[in-house]
Amino acid sequence: MQQNHNLAPLVSARPDEGRVAARLHPSRAPSTTHRTSTVGDIGMNHHIPGRQASGLRTRTLSRSIHLLLAGAMATAPVQLLAQDSAPAQEPATTPDARQLDAIQVTGSYSLSLERAVDLKRDNVGFSDSIVATDVADFPEQNLAEALQRMPGVTIERNKGLGSRVNVRGLPTEFTFVSINNLATASGSGGRDVEFDMFASEIIQSVTVQKSPTAADEEGGIAGSVLIRTARPFDYPSRKVAASAEGAHNSISEEVDPRFSFLASDTWGDFGALVSFSKAERTNRTDSNSGINFRPLSRFLDATGERSDQAAAVLARDAGIVLEDPTDHDVTNRIIFQDKVGDRVYLNEQDKTGATLSLQYKPSNDFSLTFDTLHGSFDTTEDEYDAAAYSASSRSTLDTIHEYDSTTLADYGITVLRDVSYTATQHEFLSKERINETDYQQYSLAMDWTPGDWEVNGLVGFSGAEKTYDYANLKHVAYAPSRTRWTEDGGETIPSAASAGFDMYDSPESYLFEAYETQLEHVDDDKYAAQLDATRHLQLDVLPALSSIQVGARFTDKSKEREYGETKIQGPGEGDISWLNTRTLADSPLQWVTDIVPGGGYVPRDLAWMQVSNDYARDFFRYAGFEVPIDDAQYYRVDEEVTSLYAMLNFDFDLGRVPVFVNAGARAVDTDVMSYGYHQVQNPDGSDGLTAEPVSSDGNYREVLPSLNVQAGLTDNLVLRGAASETLMRPALTDIAYRRSVSWNEFRFMDGNPDLKPTMADQWEAGLEYYLDNGGLLAASYFWKEIEGVVRQELTGIVEDVEKLNANGTLDGYYDFEVYQPVNAEGAYEVSGIELIAQMPLGMLHPVLEGFGFNANYTVLDSTLTGASDLDIPTAPEGLAEKAYNVTLYYENDRFDARVSYNYKDEYVEYIHLNSYPVYRDAYGQTDISIGYRINDVLKVTLEGINVTDEATTGYTLDPSFPLMNEYSGRRVALGVRADF
Missing domain, CATH: 2.40.170.20 (TonB-dependent receptor, beta-barrel domain)
Structure with a gap:
């Protein structure tokens, strides 16, 4: 199957990054069932560490395969990736066995929406997400404008440009923002973050967490905006992508350039990724x-x-x-x-x-x-x-x-x-x-x-x-x-x-x-x-x-x-x-x-x-x-x-x-x-x-x-x-x-x-x-x-x-x-x-x-x-x-x-x-x-x-x-x- 690398992955190739996989109810699963967590997701709760699989998601794999087949026929090619996996229909029964770790999806906006739905379902609390395709492949001028399409999220505009984010109508300072699980500094002096300084092209995914857990860093009465940048093991193989554009403003009549670049590769146990954006x-x-x-x-x-x-x-x-x-x-x-x-x-x-x-x-x-x-x-x-x-x-x-x-x-x-x-x-x-x-x-x-x-x-x-x-x-x-x-x-x-x-x-x-x-x-x-x-x-x-x-x-x-x-x-x-x-x-x-x-x-x-x-x-x-x-x-x-x-x-x-x-x-x-x-x-x-x-x-x-x-x-x-x-x-x-x-x-x-x-x-x-x-x-x-x-x-x-x-x-x-x-x-x-x-x-x-x-x-x-x-x-x-x-x-x-x-x-x-x-x-x-x-x-x-x-x-x-x-x-x- 020919692979299309147009868009960033919609489901991670890493087992600890929100995999889409069948899970067993704990009463029927052995203690060696593979679990998922990463400190980058502490507080993001895509998978709360320690959360065993439940019957709530036993159908997730079949639905994912269904959407993959539909995507292969109707839109772009997709790739199904299994790392160290036993056949999907066989539950893990030994310490060395693994479930199907990840499904790699590339190629379309609709699949990025489906990936966001999977993240919403898999989260322990109320949340909504957007992933790389939706963040980078829409006419936003910055990250704030990308977030405005999420449920309950609105933005404040300053002279035609989105600048700050409101969650559920509350003031911007009621929202907590982090990147890779670190509270974000922007120099504003308040608790709010000036989103207009972040280029959307360097962001992999964003989750707006609306109901916290005890593991979430406190500070978001309205909600928490949890931003994640890309990592090399997000990709199953070498990845190089670049984009360039010119934008014309109808009043200034000026043309503005924008350029972005990403390169990622892995070598056995090691991986490296660099990305750059200029606008x-x-x-x-x-x-x-x-x-x-x-x-x-x-x-x-x-x-x-x-x-x-x-x-x-x-x-x-x-x-x-x-x-x-x-x-x-x-x-x-x-x-x-x-x-x-x-x-x-x-x-x-x-x-x-x-x-x-x-x-x-x-x-x-x-x-x-x-x-x-x-x-x-x-x-x-x-x-x-x-x-x-x-x-x-x-x-x-x-x-x-x-x-x-x-x-x-x-x-x-x-x-x-x-x-x-x-x-x-x-x-x-x-x-x-x-x-x-x-x-x-x-x-x-x-x-x-x-x-x-x-x-x-x-x-x-x-x-x-x-x-x-x-x-x-x-x-x-x-x-x-x-x-x-x-x-x-x-x-x-x-x-x-x-x-x-x-x-x-x-x-x-x-x-x-x-x-x-x-x-x-x-x-x-x-x-x-x-x-x-x-x-x-x-x-x-x-x-x-x-x-x-x-x-x-x-x-x-x-x-x-x-x-x-x-x-x-x-x-x-x-x-x-x-x-x-x-x-x-x-x-x-x-x-x-x-x-x-x-x-x-x-x-x-x-x-x-x-x-x-x-x-x-x-x-x-x-x-x-x-x-x-x-x-x-x-x-x-x-x-x-x-x-x-x-x-x-x-x-x-x-x-x-x-x-x-x-x-x-x-x-x-x-x-x-x-x-x-x-x-x-x-x-x-x-x-x-x-x-x-x-x-x-x-x-x-x-x-x-x-x-x-x-x-x-x-x-x-x-x-x-x-x-x-x-x-x-x-x-x-x-x-x-x-x-x-x-x-x-x-x-x-x-x-x-x-x-x-x-x-x-x-x-x-x-x-x-x-x-x-x-x-x-x-x-x-x-x-x-x-x-x-x-x-x-x-x-x-x-x-x-x-x-x-x-x-x-x-x-x-x-x-x-x-x-x-x-x-x-x-x-x-x-x-x-x-x-x-x-x-x-x-x-x-x-x-x-x-x-x-x-x-x-x-x-x-x-x-x-x-x-x-x-x-x-x-x-x-x-x-x-x-x-x-x-x-x-x-x-x-x-x-x-x-x-x-x-x-x-x-x-x-x-x-x-x-x-x-x-x-x-x-x-x-x-x-x-x-x-x-x-x-x-x-x-x-x-x-x-x-x-x-x-x-x-x-x-x-x-x-x-x-x-x-x-x-x-x-x-x-x-x-x-x-x-x-």
Whole structure:
């Protein structure tokens, strides 16, 4: 039979990597039956170490052979591989005998789906998986976009690119992520992982574990994303594969290259695998956005004429008379527009990833594996911003042309829809953000099965270094303007006042304020060691107890951050000669659509000229300039976690129903040490703040029980249940001693070293029906009670804080609010239903052979609310009530085609000023993939992302108050794949 090596293996050739094999019920199987485990799968639970075969899967082999035969006839060739195996129909009866160890499947998307179904069925808890074909052979731009097609998984998009992952609608920080069983460092500072830095081509499989066992590392209330890279014994023979493509963006009109390569081979007991991926991406996003709510207290809290005029105009034009202008519960419910802007973003990415895996595997009872993962993710984002800041410190109300006291009347909010202001701060901003992330991971795993024991060990390191370099060239013009909401955004036009002007075409009116710079460096390191042992049992006194598993894990995590900022206002250090003397017209100007590639501005018929970031960096950074690091902004957080766990596995028959039970508990001991600086009033009584070094240590201990149950109601129908308690630790950034300041919002943001973990009790029940042709129908109901959610709350006031103007002169003394993350009181419930349908349609009629679909739907209900200081009821940030994915596909031995639609319901993106929930609109995206196999080596692909060119939109509280209107365009890629 001719073999097709087009795709990565869908069933491993290693017996300890999720084999598809017949298994015997423990009451009829001898103690020498071959067992499967690997430390790389501890916590992934494709096969819980010590779990004996049960009648739940006695039909798996026949179904696998059936799908192999169907695949050989209808799609690509396949290979059946048996290593050291006795005939499949003969059970193992001696210590040297082996069952059929693995079935090797290559060649098609439908078979990759069937492999994922096998993994789901074989897992002890609720889970879903994707394997190499599905990860690498669809038009995803990164790993996050590959995961969005899994049940219950949605993603957050940033300017057209998937960046973070939500599981079952919960916020991203509720998800635990690991690669090869090591918690992943990304430099983000939180518990969430920035998936956009990982290339999907270097990933072998991903499992989303939704119900934990005691052996799983704690940290995922929403779920755990368990990523695995490829290893040499995954392949039955030498494997070399390469792919290359070029992708075109419809707005930037640039073509981006992407290349990936993999080579693997084994020599007797040794094997080696290397993979490499490199991708460039140039994406332009046009956005009419940033239209935030701002409470009228911004003007009413000012002293003198600004406050008096605001109150008088409000009474004259809106009929609202304030009894007490300082009552924030009233004035924070009178809203005007903070800033209206037109922005063009150009995001350029350079992403590389490489893996190396070395294996020593002298037998199926022992293996030693060294895995390493290296990569870099460098982005440069240019933002060109023409904006009108209505809430400037010089301005107040001039005329209210239109107000709305009905749309948000339930919250007592009046919105000033159309207003002229006395001195709007018009800004031309050329912003440059350079992010450079280098990440690496090393692990050494041992898998040993001496006799009736399984012993697994792991040591590893995961680290990321991130450097963030920010610059903002700022020119400002103060003048009367009129700002109002439009149907899909906002606009600023000249006011009726005599000093009004055309903000987009008056460069000589804009004075240079500063070239602002920031520099941040983050080191994020994580070390881990784990030892796990399982004893298989056949006890006459308790025959149902099939194994006992115990283990210990130690992790050491640290995050260290350095930060500095400064303003350049002249051609030398300390020089301010450019301030208020240099104008925007003194710099070379270009049309913004000439600075960035592509055509005209998409949201509306508008054009303006700005200074390019290339010129700004070259001209304004004088010789010898460096951003000074501020010692007072330094912090470091260390966290050490020791975990001990034990599990009992039971296999027995309840009548004629085979039942499997996994019960266990995990004891967790966490030590936290936080170092940093705390800013306080000068001890000598003088004006200003001073930074004092501080440190704090803390400890918390928890015991986390878990229970997972399976019952094979029929050969095809599985009843599954799970219950557990789990936790999510607070973000290291929130624990750190730190104080940042927002001068415009008159607010300090502090860390809180006393934060405790967020806890959750959860259970789930579901039915899964496995079709003989590899299809799946499944439904489950899940419920979570969550307490100790971390929220930002007002915890104090700092009085008489000195605030300076851009030129260093005194602006005034103000009372600043202090906000800190705290563990909110009370418990909240999240529940939902998850439906899955995966079906090859050839089972319905021969004419449909090769057609199929894969669909899932998740609906949520939650009593969890967001934190609004105005008590506005809102869902928690990131939680979408509905999400669904549908993929239709067709394939034969030469041609394949897929179309996929992903939908995520609206959700709260953030709560502005801790008061006003900002919503991201519901979003649906259509992607396509078409492939044609030229011969046994070459395949040509055509792929499209967001082919209907959907825009990303959002609003504050009600759609009639749009917040943003962003266009990132569609991407079309043409590629070629070669397998040898």
